[in-house]
Structures are given as C-alpha cells and as structure tokens.
Amino acid sequence: MSVANDETATPGQRFTLASDDLPAHLDDRARLAVWQDRFAKYSCKLDISPVADRPFSIRCELARFQEIGAIRLQGTVDRFERPARYAAIDGSDDLILCLNQGGSVTTFTQSGRDATIRPGSMLLATNTMGGRLRSPANNPSSSLFIPRRRLGALVANVDDLLVRPVDAEFAPVRFLGRYLQLLFAPDDLGDEPALLAHIGTTMTDLIALAFGTGRDARELARMRGLRAARAHEILRRIAAGFSRPSFRPAEVAHAMGLSSRYVNELMQESGVSFAERVMELRLQKARALLTGPPQAVMRVGDIAYACGFNEVSYFNRCFRRRFGVSPTRISEG
Template sequence: MFVLRRVGGAALLTAERTPFMTDKVVLSTHDMPAQLDDLARFRTWHDMYVAAYCEFDLSRVGETPFAATTEARQIGGVNVAETTAAVERLVRDRRQVATAVRSNFCLAFSRNNSPIVQAQLGRETVHRLDSPVLVTESETGDIRQPGGFDFFLIDLPAKLLLERVAHAFDLVSQPLDAAPQASAHLKRYLAILPQLAADKAESALTTHVESTLIDLVSLVLGANGDSAELARMRGLRAARLEEIFALIRKHYADPEFSTAHVARRLGLTPRYVNDLLQETGTGFSERVTELRLQAARKMLADRGKDRLKVIDIAYAVGFNEVSYFNRRFRQRFGEKPTEVRGDG
C-alpha cells in the first residue's frame, strides 16, 4: 500500500502492495512546516521521495527556491504518480543499486517542453518530448530534465513486466517510438484513473486495472508473439471500455447523450461501442438509465432539494418524460419517487 509513515517527525511515503486502489497521496513542499528553510524543504522532500521509490541523489535547479509536488496512487503492485519538482537531475550509483531491496522498472512520460535525457546500460538517449522513457532501478543511471522534473511515472515490479516483455532490459535508454497508438491509449487510461479509484473497495477492479496498466505498458514497449496478442486483446479493449465508462459517467445526464456521441468522441463506430458494452452484460441504455435513477434517488432523498418538483429532478438527471421516469423508478426501487423524499 502507498502510505505515509511518520519517521522522526517527518512524513515518509512507503510503497507496499495492496489488493485495493489507494486514495491519492500528495507529497508537497506546500504542506511542510513554514519554519523549514529552503535546504530543509529540499532534504525532507528528497527523503520522502526516496522512501517511496528507491535510493538516489537529486540535484536542484540552480538557485531556484525549492518546490515540489508528487501525487501518487498504488494499484496492486503498480504505482502511478505525477511529479513536478525544481530538480533537474537524478543519479543512482553502484552502492545504491547494490543495497537496494527491490528491482523495479519505471516508464515515464514528460509533461512539459523539456526532453528527458537518460544514460543507463552504456547508452545515452535524448528522448523525444512525446516518447515514453523506460528506466530500470537495478542498474546505475543518470536522468536529467533541464529546467525541472515534470512527468508521469508508472512504477512496476520487474517480474510483472519481464513476464510480458522478456527483452525489457534491451529497451532501457532507447528511443521508444514504435507504438504511438499504445502510448496514446496509456495516457488516456492514466487520465481516467481517478474516476476508477472511486471503486477502490472492489479488489476485482483493482486486479483488472493493474493488469490493464501492465498490458498497455507492454504494448508501448513492443511486446511480441503471444504476449503481444494477449496484451492487445486485454489492454486495448479494456482501455477503450474504461474510456467509454468514463464518458457515460460524465455525460449521462444529457438527454441527447447516445452511443453515437461516445463513438464520435473516441473515434470508434457505434457498433463497436455497443459490442464492448454488451460483453460486460450491461448495454448502453441500461447503464445510462441506472446512473440517472441513482442520481434522481439521491436528489429526492436530499432535504436540501425538497423544493424541487419530481419533474424537475427527472429532467435534471436526463429523463425526457416524467411518466417514463416514474415507471422506471418504481421498477428499480419498489417505491414511487414521492415516497423517498427527504430520506437522506
């Protein structure tokens, strides 16, 4: 589990595997005690970051006042984080590698206009701005991003990745431009993770999300053979499905919302959208109706909304006809809408 621990008065982040998706953990210099001077803020943040990942040395950006923020979430054995920091260099030496207690891979994407420069395994690469960067913790390395770190990071156990991409070490500090579509899917999937985390109590969902992330990373790295086919079947379809779910959750209250809107937004066909949803056992109309009914029930039970008429609530959640809304509400909850008013 990705958690904060207090060590000598400082908050240190540690990564432990969890069957659930954890809430987002934020490590920020903005939350540190005001009495800390600039050097103390840098050292404290460095210690927290090292505790979360692995031991390394960081170099600050010139004379810039130090500020840094990391937002991270643990998903099974995979950690996903966003980091912005007044740090321009990370170095991992032989002693730090030799004393490490874990051996993970990290896949990073730059989020600004400064390329990531990587030197590992005897290779030095200036990565393109839109290209992923594969780093291994089991080797010495030198990572630079002039002007300051600003990246997405996916941190995962070497064993999980090597099972799918046996040649992963050959891809460290190499240009990774062969799978732009997979990279785009992965970035979109990362963007909807906060919505999926709302269901973190479901361990089955965590396993699904963890597997999808690893599959997409594998495709980004050019997995081949049976591994690639399995990853493509699971990863890309699962990513598409989660994108569809996210759009449904966001737009269900629009009475004009349809599979055509979803298809157009994602560059798919309506038939493909319907086929993916049917594979889950619940089609588009059923999903949208259920979200509308749940939203209506919540509004009806809210005493703060007791001045709203039932018809107003029905329209607010996306129904076009109050008679249809009343019928579906009774079928779903066994009560009339007026019978649940003020129950919250």
Template sequence: MNPKRERAASKPPIPRGTLVFDTSAYAPADRLDAWTDHLSRTFATFDFNVSTNTPFYGRLETLSLGPLKVNRGDCSAAHWARLGRHLSDGRDDYGLCVALSGSYRLIQGDVDVIQQPNSYTLIDNGKISNVYANSNGVDYDIVVPRAALRNTQRVRALSSPPILNVDANAMRLLGIYIDSIYNSEADFSDPLLAAKTGEHLLDLIIMGLQPTAEAAERARDRGLRAARLRSILTEIQNSFAEPSLGPAALAARVHVSESYLHKLLEERGLVFSRIVMELRLGLAVSMLSDPRYHLVGIGDIARQSGFNDVSYFNRCFRAQFGMTPRDMRKGDHAIPLDRLPVRDAVLPEP
C-alpha cells in the same frame, strides 16, 4: 460560454485514493531532505543536486494500482543520480517515464539522450542512471515490477537500458487510459478496482514491449480491449456536441472499425446513439437551467448541444422529459428524476 469547454480546459483532478506529498509543507531548509526521503520510500533512492539557489520545490502524487504505482509530479530543476551505492536498496523494478511537458536528459549505460514531451522511456532502476530535469517539466513515472515484464522480448534481450521509443500505438492507448483514470470519479482506494485498473495498465505496457505470443494474447483480451473502450468513450465525452459526430467518424478517430466500435459498446450494454443523445440533452438541460444562458436563444442552445435541427431537438427533449425546452426555462415544470440523463454512466469504470 460552453460548460463542456470549461470542463475540458480544467486541470485533471487528483483521483481518490492518491497519496499526495508536497514539500511546501516543510521549512525551506528541510524540503530537499524530505523529498529525498519520500522518494526512497515510494520509488527508489537517488541523490539530488539542485541547480538553483531558490528554495527547493517538489510535489508527487502516487496512485497505487495493484502491482503498479503511478507517480505524477514535478520538482525544481535537478540532477537525479542513481549511483552504485543506491542499488542495494533492492528497488530493481522498472520506471516507465511518460513526459507530459518540459524535457530531460537521460544517461544510462551507453545511452545519452534528450527526451522531449510525449515521449516514453523504460528505465531500469537496477542499474546506474543519471537524469537532468528542468524545472517546468511534469511527467508520469509508472513503477513496474521486474517480474511483470519477464514475458516481453525487448526486456529479455535488454543489455543496455533504457528502452526508448516504446510501441507508439500501445503507448497512445496507455496515455488515454491514464487520462481517463485521472478524470474519473471512482475511488481507487478500493483494492479490487485498483488491482483491475493496474492489470489493464500493465497489459498496455507489455504490448508496447514486444510480448511473447502467450503474453500478447492475454494482454489483447484484457488491456487493449479496456483501453480501446476507454478511448471510444473519452472521444464521445469530448466530442458529443459536434453535430457531425457519428459512429463512422468516431471509429476513424480512435483507429478501429465501426463494427468493432459497436461491439465494444454492446459488451458493456451501451449504444452509441443513446450515449450521444443523453450527453447532448444533459448539456442542454445544464444550459437551460443556468442563469448565465438566460438570454441565449433555444436554437443556439440546441446547436451548442450538438443538434443542428431545432425541431428535432424540441422533439427529443419532449420525448425525454415530457416538456419543451421553453417550458423548462420558464420553470413551469420540473423534470422527473427518473428522466434525467445519467451523465456518470457514460464512462463506466474498468
């Protein structure tokens, strides 16, 4: 059993500062009305036609990040209809839908498509639309103010929404950035942190929609740099236990040059080799102190922690903690608090 794999397999937590709405708190007969009312206050007004006789279910997690709202949710199979009479609600912003699982049919203007998992669609809430969603789909819907996208070529030239096939590279970084938010321990009820995080998300969305030259330069300086740093740190967090992980291999995985990788880390006072060493030693400490690994050999723990040389592992462990792994396992010594690996410092907040 590997603690790192256990963490990776767990469902992303709900970020602090998230508003959670779940229809399970209501009587079955009241759930659809409660869901419709909640959506009209947090997203936009819709009619819902449920395609099942079972009690309606809906859950929506809303995280406010500056000018944006990130909604993650799922509900019973339904037809979402935003009709002409709904447009007077004043919600003429855009909804960037990021499909995580399942599929849905979208009709808006002269567009009629089936959207599959890992696709992105920018829907104009200022126009009539119809969405037919199945019951096993989960997605993010990012509410983006219309004014925020004025300096993007595709939105300015738009005559028949929605926008499909948003720039893949910008959206890949957007997905990584969203994942890092949902795996963060930060408190996004802090308005300054929420605003800065929303600014980075907005920059990535803008980059996916062919921004004007001025908007592109601003977005590259803020959003893309932040997202690429997140991409680097997330990949380190996920792969540090691989003995072959080095800066060149990591740079290739996240599609940047090795020199740019080091530059982004250095801007935050981080060093690749030190980050990886702290993570590996931290995993070794957690395994050595866990009764479930009492019968696992020191060599096996070293290899599972990312060290392919046991002697080197022992030297690094002694240099960091002033004792050998065997000493720690026997409980003969306590690790000084100032020498414990600082695990939370690996992923700095944006």
C-alpha cells in the same frame, strides 16, 4: 518501489508529497533534505538537484494499484539521480517506465547508455541499477514501477528493451499517457481489489503493446478471461521449470489439470510455441552464465546441462544459430 501504508494515504493508496506542505520556517536546503527523506520512505532513495536560481518547489503524487506503483513529479528540479549504491541497498527487480508528459526534451542515463525522451515519449529502465534523469524545471513526468515478471510474461527479452525510447507517435504510448492522467485525477477510485487489479492489468498490457516487437506481446495482451489467466500461469511455470531437461508441456498440463494439447494451443495463440519459449529461456540463461564474472564462468558442457540441454553438440548448434557466435567464443569475450 514501495508505497507504504500511512495515515496520509487516501483510499486506493494515493497521496501527495509536496514541498508546500513542509514547515514554513525551513530554508531551501532543509526543505530539500526533508522532502528527499520522505520520498525515500514511500518510494526509493534519490538525489535531486534544484534549479540554482529559483526557490525549491516540488510536488509528487504517488499511487499504488496492487503490484504496480505510479509517480507523477513536477517542480523546480533539473536532475533526479539514483546512484548505484542506492540501488544496491533498496533496489528491487522492478522495471521503471519513464514517461515525459511535458513539452520539453528530457534525457536519461543508465549503465553507460544515454537516451533522449521527447515530449509524450517513454523509456523502460531497471530499478536494480543506478540512473539519472535530466529535465527542465517544471516539466512534468510520470514513472511506473512494475514487477519484471509481469512484463516478462508478455514481452520476450525485456533487457534488450532497456533505455530505448518509444515515441509518442505510437498509439499505445499516447493512450498510456492519457490513462495515467485519468488515474491521477481527483476522483476517488476507492479501494476495490477488482478495480485495482483491472487497472494494473491494463497498464501492463499497454506497456507490452508499446514495447512488444511481435505477435507475442500483442496477442497475449488482448487475451482475456480464463484463457488469459491460464496463459499467464503457463508462462510462469515455464519460467520456473525450463532449465530441467525433462521439462515438457505434459508436466505443466498435469499440474494445471489441463490437456497438453490445450497448453500448446494457448502458447501458439500467443505467437510463440511452448518449445520456442523454453529454448529461448535456456539460451538466454546460458548467455548470462557465459558472460558472467571470470571467476564464476563454468565450462561450456556444465552450462549446457545446467540450462536444460542433454547434448553439448546440440547446445552449441542452437546457441550459434541464436546469437551468431559459439558459446566458447562468447565466453572468451
């Protein structure tokens, strides 16, 4: 998602796209086309379907808090659709958090999976694929666009969480909804980098607490200050170097000017050790390579070495223990 700089943007990059602000002489069809074009300029390309028996009306508030984009929508629209061809053209690797802030049930579809989002509940999707949101007219909803790497640093196996609603009974979900309402209040947040960074971190932490399934997300989200910054940097370096067989905590420690013991302690505090994180990333990469297009699938031995394993037999044991099936079997479909 991109919120472009424009003369309409307020400090803190908050502004509104409303059908009421379009030229009065336009009919509903023309107003819809103009609004969609403007929305595509500031966010991403969408197809929307207005309610058939009511005049077209929509109000969209957009904001950016450094890397995180936020959108709040309400209008006489019952379908928002982003075909896969749009995602292929202007998609990023952003994750999309869809939050139902109205009183009616909405539905979401992506990659052949359907989900129901109850009032106050939320769902995680990806901007790299097409999707469709169905919602009754004038049922308000909000979306957050967050870089995958930010949430991936706090929550393991993000792809396993996609299109799986989290209900409003869970406290972090309720708090995130209230926090978003606060951010869209008319008060001027200004353009203070420290404040915008804090807002982005808070939203990321709340999403991690809502979707994280273990101590990993909860503890890392609660870490603050220098230790939190160092933990995030260690995670970034693990993500960049895990596929090298020689990759060790000492390498990260040396690059950051820390001791290996301190690096291991920070990872233990997050709930998953350095070695466990490296192993999980290697196995997830191997699974992705094994299930890729037939013409792109490599031999099991080559995949093992490409993912950081020195021995094929050890790779086979680890893979079977993690996924319950051998690499050869999963590659055969």
